[in-house]
Amino acid sequence: MTTLLSSVPLCSAFLSGFDVQFQNLVFTWLIVMTCVALTCFIVSEITRNYSQVDKLWSLVPIIYSWITVAAYPSWRLYIMAALVTLWGFRLSYNFYRKGGYNIIPWKGVEDYRWKVLRENPLLNGRFRFGLFNLFFISFYQNILILLFSTPLLVAAANNASPLNVKDLIAALLMLLFIVMEGLADNQLFRFHSEKKGLQKGTPVYIKSLEKGFMCEGFWKRVRHPNFASEQAIWASFYFFGVAASGDWLNLTIAGPVLLILLFIGSSAMTEHISSSKYPGYEAYRKEVPKFVPRLGRH
Numbered sequence: 001m002t003t004l005l006s007s008v009p010l011c012s013a014f015l016s017g018f019d020v021q022f023q024n025l026v027f028t029w030l031i032v033m034t035c036v037a038l039t040c041f042i043v044s045e046i047t048r049n050y051s052q053v054d055k056l057w058s059l060v061p062i063i064y065s066w067i068t069v070a071a072y073p074s075w076r077l078y079i080m081a082a083l084v085t086l087w088g089f090r091l092s093y094n095f096y097r098k099g100g101y102n103i104i105p106w107k108g109v110e111d112y113r114w115k116v117l118r119e120n121p122l123l124n125g126r127f128r129f130g131l132f133n134l135f136f137i138s139f140y141q142n143i144l145i146l147l148f149s150t151p152l153l154v155a156a157a158n159n160a161s162p163l164n165v166k167d168l169i170a171a172l173l174m175l176l177f178i179v180m181e182g183l184a185d186n187q188l189f190r191f192h193s194e195k196k197g198l199q200k201g202t203p204v205y206i207k208s209l210e211k212g213f214m215c216e217g218f219w220k221r222v223r224h225p226n227f228a229s230e231q232a233i234w235a236s237f238y239f240f241g242v243a244a245s246g247d248w249l250n251l252t253i254a255g256p257v258l259l260i261l262l263f264i265g266s267s268a269m270t271e272h273i274s275s276s277k278y279p280g281y282e283a284y285r286k287e288v289p290k291f292v293p294r295l296g297r298h
Contacts, residue, residue, distance in 0.1 A: 022157055025071045029064055029153070033146045036060055041138035043106045050114040050133060053141045055100060058091035060142070064149045072156040075163055080152055080240050083174050087233060090178065094185045113269055144262065148234045148255030154241035166243035173236035180218075181229035187217040188226065212278040221293040223271070223284070227263045228291040234259055263291075 015023045040052040065081035095101065099109035114137075123129045155161075191214045193199040208214045218225035235256045242248055267290060274281045 018157060021071060022153075025068065025156060026153065028067055029146060032060070032063060032067070033142050037139045037142040040142070041134050044133055044137070045130060047106045049106060049108070049110045050118075050137055051100065051108065051110045052106065053137055054095070054111055055105075055108065057141075057145065058088040058095065060145050061149045062088040064146070065152055068152045068156050072159045074155070074159050076155050076161070076167060076240065076244060077152065077159075079163075079167065079171055080155060080237070083171060083178070083237075084149075087174075087178050090182055094182075094189070097189065113266070113273070116269070116273060141262075144255070144258055147252070148237070148259050150252040150255055151237050151239075151241035151244075154250060154252055155244040158244040158246075161244045161246070164243055166239055170236050170239035170243060173239075174233055177229045177232040177236060181226055181233065184218045184225040184229060187219070188214055191216075211280045211284070213274055213281055213284070215284055215288070219288075221288070223288050223290050224263075224267050227267055231256065231260050231263055231291070267291075 015026060036056060040056065044050045044052045061084050062081075065077075065084045069077045069081045092101075102108040117123055117132070118129055123132050187205075190199060191205045191208055194203045194205060194209060195212075203209055205214065205216050208216050208219070222228055238253060238256050241250060241252050271281070271285060275285070
């Protein structure tokens with residue numbers, strides 16, 4: 001039987017040891033990724049709103065999850081898909097309440113950092129930023145989404161492997177970090193609502209309002225608790241692949257590693273902007289760690 005992957009020689013050669021059903025599953029993932037990336041690029045270039053990938057960041061892994069479950073139904077994959085869906089719906093809601101979604105799909109609030117990058121001399125100009133949009137915003141970010149979702153493929157390839165203690169640990173850790181990310185996002189949303197005068201009642205984050213930036217709640221322990229939780233969620237997800245394959249180190253580790261690198265760069269840019277706006281931010285940055293809290297510090 002000729003597989004769909006026959007039109008992609010390199011991918012076909014790499015997956016030649018797997019059955020036809022698994023090869024076609026991988027090819028379906030690649031089709032989804034390519035279609036989403038091209039759509040994001042075209043829509044963002046037409047509308048000049050470069051947050052199209054941001055709108056889909058929390059939704060595409062859900063698609064990968066249930067496509068995989070449909071091909072290889074198992075308890076492990078149902079658990080993984082359920083957790084990804086919980087993560088995705090919560091993150092989508094947070095994006096919605098910040099104005100990221102609109103009844104007209106390609107509209108909505110654009111992440112302020114894209115505007116800063118458009119004004120960067122290295123990227124300034126429609127052609128240069130268009131290339132950046134094509135290769136980094138649209139394609140690289142969608143490739144990254146695919147990569148940190150790939151433990152699903154490991155679980156599918158090892159579909160006969162029974163659930164074990166590693167699955168339980170991975171599930172509990174992922175659930176813990178989803179809750180932590182939700183609490184962190186709620187704190188930040190409350191702060192910004194208070195800052196804009198939209199929150200009724202007595203302000204909760206008085207010290208943060210005085211400084212102009214969030215430095216209370218989880219932000220008293222780390223500078224980016226929501227970013228830290230997001231990285232930890234996908235690091236935990238990686239261990240489902242470990243549980244399925246029995247290998248502590250496999251190729252899917254590229255996903256969480258590249259995600260961490262992305263957040264290191266993204267947070268550096270965010271902090272550069274904050275330092276230029278708020279006089280006290282540099283002192284806060286020196287005092288409070290970026291992602292990992294200092295244990296025992298009060």
